[in-house]
Amino acid sequence: MQTTESDIISRFGLFLDRNGFTVLRTAVDNEHFGNEVVICSAPCFRVKFVKDRGQIFTEISRGAREPWYPLEDVLKVALGSQEFEARYAYYMADPTSALELNLEAVTRAVQEKQDEIAALGRDRAQEVAQDIFGRPIVYG
Amino acid sequence: MGVVVLGHYPEYIELAEQLRASCFNISVEVWSKMSHEEQWEANRKFLDDAISRGDEILLATPLERLHIGSWYERELRYLASRGFRPDAGARRLVLVS
Numbered sequence: 001m002q003t004t005e006s007d008i009i010s011r012f013g014l015f016l017d018r019n020g021f022t023v024l025r026t027a028v029d030n031e032h033f034g035n036e037v038v039i040c041s042a043p044c045f046r047v048k049f050v051k052d053r054g055q056i057f058t059e060i061s062r063g064a065r066e067p068w069y070p071l072e073d074v075l076k077v078a079l080g081s082q083e084f085e086a087r088y089a090y091y092m093a094d095p096t097s098a099l100e101l102n103l104e105a106v107t108r109a110v111q112e113k114q115d116e117i118a119a120l121g122r123d124r125a126q127e128v129a130q131d132i133f134g135r136p137i138v139y140g
Numbered sequence: 141m142g143v144v145v146l147g148h149y150p151e152y153i154e155l156a157e158q159l160r161a162s163c164f165n166i167s168v169e170v171w172s173k174m175s176h177e178e179q180w181e182a183n184r185k186f187l188d189d190a191i192s193r194g195d196e197i198l199l200a201t202p203l204e205r206l207h208i209g210s211w212y213e214r215e216l217r218y219l220a221s222r223g224f225r226p227d228a229g230a231r232r233l234v235l236v237s
Contacts, residue, residue, distance in 0.1 A: 034168030035149040052149040057207045125203035133220050137230040
């Protein structure tokens, strides 16, 4: 993996500066699609931007060596299902705005409701499995 | 027969390297010049080749962290259409006749 100019930093640099995020790691992988990972820290959580085959995804973690969760799961817990669903399209199209507009709520959710976020991920996995494969996941 | 790894970046690359398995890969120079349709055609051909060889298909990223609308989701939907289903724990896909 080689580090060269980051498309993610180019796109989100102003957002990161404006909100006091510190870039901890930047990796650009030109041998694999130009994929990228950028990990940043805020005072109370970490955010990871992943560019995967040209698509950019955002994940949130409480801190080092803690699990990562999709931003949409964190927002759903932070805002409540009804408010999140009402703004889903906007937030998914512009994840940095979603974060910036809801920094306090996201911080509280990550710090205080991690179990709820993890449970939401498990529920969503079952929905995805049912939708794609026509049956839920069977665990051990 | 080999092993193919699917998932989100960077997990699928890391697991493929760890297992010396195959994963779909194109350099940024080539990928960035392809249309969306050409990109999917290349991705689909990689999956078809894996199916033809009877490769084992591993999922490096659990479905809990699947991003909706991603290439990974499209790969899973395609494999589902070809008769593949997750095994117990959903860390590999198996062909169900």
